Amino acid sequence: MSALTVRALELNRGTRPILRGLDLDVESGEVCAFMGVSGAGKSTLLRAVAALEAISAGKITIGSATLTPGPLPPESKLREVRRQVGFVFQTPSLFEHLSAIENVMLAPIHALRWPADRARDVARRLLESLGVAHRAEAYPRQLSGGEAQRVAIARALAPDPTLLLMDEPTSALDPARRGALGESLRALAGEGRGLLVSTHDAEFAKRFADRVVVLDQGRIVEAGPASVVLTSPSHAATRTLLRGESASPPKL
């Protein structure tokens, strides 16, 4: 079953095309990594799927909800879409005035109208599964970068979305933390969710993604199983990407 279907997606900012005819499927239970140099359109694609930006052409289908071109639909319909999509931003963007567990409980209580007790149970379980239950009462400023990210993931998962979007989740993590994050993502996919993850990190993608999609100048130039795309790339952009990755920090 498809968690996400994108067809012929185009998105222009003013007259400048950012995404130019994208087709993409993310299956439930699958981790799909999409890669590309900065400016390839990765973040824009995620924002379009999360209905944070209006699309210019094409169609996005998430479960039962569909996004079409034109101005963003009215709030009631928008909330329908957004409840099925969880979004973890590149920076954790936690609500500074709420404790970790309150951050996670906010959407269940106010968007889903759950009773507080139920929201608290779910939030605690999520924090436990991500290994940050001991920080439940801490405020965002008291959390380390890795802890804050895991709280942000728990927050995005609280409304039980069918699709989880993550923007550059590894960028602020050390290698050990990247491994732990990867395991968490596999576990989430194991629960039947679709994961769409943007990353620069070929190593990470190779280890934890089922499928890799390479984006270049708003187009998908290569797609396939991670092991194939990242070991024998067929497109120049992918090769540039891989060279850049291996060339940048010389490992001593």
Next chain:
Amino acid sequence: MPRSSRIALCASLSLAALVAGCAASAQAPTRRVLRWGGDAEGGAPFVEADPADPSKVRGFDVEVAGMIAKGLGAEPQFVQVAWASIPQSAERGDFDLGMSGIEDSPELRARAALTIPYYEFREVLAVRPGDTDRYKHLSDLAGHRVATLGSTQAYQILLAAQAKSGVIPISYDDDVHPYADLVAGRVDAVLLDNIIAERSLRRSGGFVIQDEPVAIGHYVAVLAKRNGALRDSVNDVLRARMRDGSLEKTFRAWNVWSDAEAQYFARALAAAHDTTTVAAPEQPDRSVMSYVPSLIRAAAITLVLSFVAMGLAVVTGGCIAAGRVYGGPIVRGLFTAYVEVVRGTPVLLQLFVLYYGLSSVIRLPAFLAAVLGLGLNYAAYESEIYRSALEAIPRSQLEAARTLGLSELQIFRLVRAPQALRLALAPMTNDFVALLKDSSLVSVITVVELTKQTAIYATNIGSWVVPGILCAAIYLAFSLPLTRVARGLEAKWSHV
């Protein structure tokens, strides 16, 4: 003129002459100058700006001052001073002689050198025509609002009547609006000098003056207590001008002469002894303690007024800020215009417009007008604080909230506003302390709050030291705990 007083006069005038001489530079020979203080805001017939040349003043007090100067062989020079401050300004040495319908009173006589009275006036009651038969005396006005000018003999009479028969005194900062408010129905009577009452009747009308005076009073010139010798010389000049008819001529010219005045002049001249050398009558017992209850009452008014006005400012300011952040171009434009107009004009002017300017359309009670004036003024400042605080919340937080399926209203209520409030807390506290002090401005629309009450108290005892310290202590007692609470909240919210 006795020799001793002549020496004193020379001494007291020499400094002024020196200054004036320097100013007049080459103009020889140097003339002596008598600096006299008055308030041109008091208007005709006392002292007013001359319509023909507004840089000059005219009025009967101006002419009397001129006669005195001439009698002393000096040139009169006018110094503008706020009416209620004239005695203290004389004591400071800002001028030699204060004149502007200054009332003779035992309290003033005890702490300043006063001349013999040069005019006798009557404290008269003004009422609306329909009430002519109903309110003939102060005792008829139990439970009714009676207006007058603050810090006057009339105000003292009303305070005494309040204790005795339950009249409600309303104090004004000027002598025009009591009559306007009488006609408008905000007060039921005005007690003031007959000269002021008759002037208002001529100007605007709409009321009647009761024939029978409530009391008799006298206008005097005031000098610093140390200037007793100069005062005696002035008295000599005044008696001479009473005798030769010059004073009568002036008073006739200004339309304030009457048979009663002629009788007073006769009595004054017949008096064998110099009234000014009589020892001051026993001062009524006015210890600090006797003023404390009224100061506490006034402090309560300041506190309630500030809290209610701040509440209004916070709510209105919040709405304006939300409108400017979320609203369409029309809403944004309107609110921006409101903020700019309110911030760009004096709050004093806004209070006047609200209370007096609108009184033909809507007649707001004074306290309500004060709350609205201060509240709506501060709303403009609050809205700017909230707007910048709202805009300081990172966009990524709002988008994170959106992707969680929260509505825009929920995002505002649960995410944006609570965090903005934490940012706004420090400047808000600052504004509240400022408002607490700005609340003293509302005395111009007859609300007697802490500063006004202190001024009344200070005028009464002739010193600002004790009242000033008490008043400052009360303001601090309000503002210090407030800033403490704010600092505590900030510390609690910082989550470091």
